[in-house]
Amino acid sequence: MTKADTAGSAGPSKPKGWNKEWNGCPVRYAAGVFGDKWSFVLLRDVLLHGKRYYGEFQRSEERISTNILANRLAHLVETGMLTRHIDSTSRNKVFYRPTAKSRALIPAFLGVMVWSTEYDSCTEAPDSFAKAFRSDPKGTIAWYEAEIDKVDAALPDPEP
Amino acid sequence: MTKADTAGSAGPSKPKGWNKEWNGCPVRYAAGVFGDKWSFVLLRDVLLHGKRYYGEFQRSEERISTNILANRLAHLVETGMLTRHIDSTSRNKVFYRPTAKSRALIPAFLGVMVWSTEYDSCTEAPDSFAKAFRSDPKGTIAWYEAEIDKVDAALPDPEP
DNA sequence: CATCTCACTTGCAATTTGCAAGCAATATTC
DNA sequence: GAATATTGCTTGCAAATTGCAAGTGAGATG
Incomplete structure (x- = not known):
């Protein structure tokens, strides 16, 4: 058994009391x-x-x-x-x-980011981001999806 | 000083290490x-x-x-x-x-709910919810906003 | 006035977190 | 190919946070 196979076996348990329902x-x-x-x-x-x-x-x-x-x-x-x-x-x-499950969260994430951009006075996000998302949400989402595809395409063959 | 004015004075500190930046x-x-x-x-x-x-x-x-x-x-x-x-x-x-700041989060919240509805096999949310939000997000958001207005309108005069 | 409700506060044990080391399995360097 | 890095974790603890149970004080109620 290599160390790479033993992940998640010990350490602190789950975040808080999220074990059940x-x-x-x-x-x-x-x-x-x-x-x-x-x-x-x-x-x-x-x-x-x-x-x-x-x-x-x-x-x-x-x-x-x-x-x-x-x-x-x-x-x-x-x-x-x-x-x-x-x-x-x-x-x-x-x-x-x-x-796919986490990628499906992108729209919600972008929504949160638009909100932060509006209410965090120290935000580092450019105005253009919120503007882009508001004017073309689907396109913005598609852009982030495509970026993910690029990154993943550049990864080595996954094992297992 | 009434007890109602002393809120937040003691007890556990902020959630985690979120004091700073x-x-x-x-x-x-x-x-x-x-x-x-x-x-x-x-x-x-x-x-x-x-x-x-x-x-x-x-x-x-x-x-x-x-x-x-x-x-x-x-x-x-x-x-x-x-x-x-x-x-x-x-x-x-x-x-x-x-x-207004928290209300501005409604779109993101609804986005999260749509996601959960899709991926939680035990979801209690009806299909109709995700369907409604996807077909008419603005209308769905407006509906929730209106509900909030109704609830707040029914509250007594706020002090202070 | 006695009692009850409401919104918290306090004390304390049990978890969880954060930090600093440690460690096994490759990779790399010499 | 032996010594030295890297990488991805694990472990041990002290410190901080959480959860639970039991107050507490102001105001409402009868």
Whole structure:
């Protein structure tokens, strides 16, 4: 058994008390999947910043600590938001790819970003972003989808 | 000084390490405002379920504990998502109203709900909801806005 | 005045987080 | 091919947060 196969076996348990039935209500279900800041930020990195490797997530501005990172990646894999793969060109590396389920969250994510852009006085997002999304949401979504496809196309053959 | 004026003075501090600069990046900013399950669920209660009173939040299915409830309400007031008012018809009661800032989140919230409806196999949301939102997002948003207006119109005169 | 309701506050045990090390499995360098 | 990096985690703890149960004080109620 290689170390790459043992992921998610230990460490802190799931984020908070989300073990049981945080489903049914749509808002509650979403809270159970990405309703903590780290999961949320990781999804941003995967969906919007093209990050795929453990080390890339670790180097994010927010400086997530490594045990929490491992825990949240496992959580996102468990909830079907990411799939985990061994890099065939360098078998000590691992990458995570967004699934259809997480990609389907892009519209909502962009909606949140438009909101932040409007209400965060220190926002770093350019006005053009909110403008673009408001004038052509479908096109903006399609653009982000295409970016994801590009990133994933450049990855090595996924194992397994 | 009445007890109603002392809210938010003590208890647990803010959710996690969000004291400093969780702004700039739009996703990070959003995470700082409602990126924890309880804030998220409270916003749902205010925006979608017409809840306004402390006691109403407390009675939600998710059974938030009272100290966390007080803490999160204070957080949402601090971040400009809610305003706190004393009920003029019964001065020991307090209600919280959504601001323009939190109402502006409705589109994103509905987007999240559509996503959950699609991916939570145990969803309690009817198909008709996602269908309605997809075919007429603006109309659906307007409907929820109007519901909020109705609820708020029925509240006593806010103090202060 | 006695009692009840409401909105919190407080104390404390149980979790969870964050930080710093450690570690096994490749990769790379010499 | 042995020594040294890298990479992706795991582990140990102290510190912070959560959850639970039990107050508390202001105001309403009878």
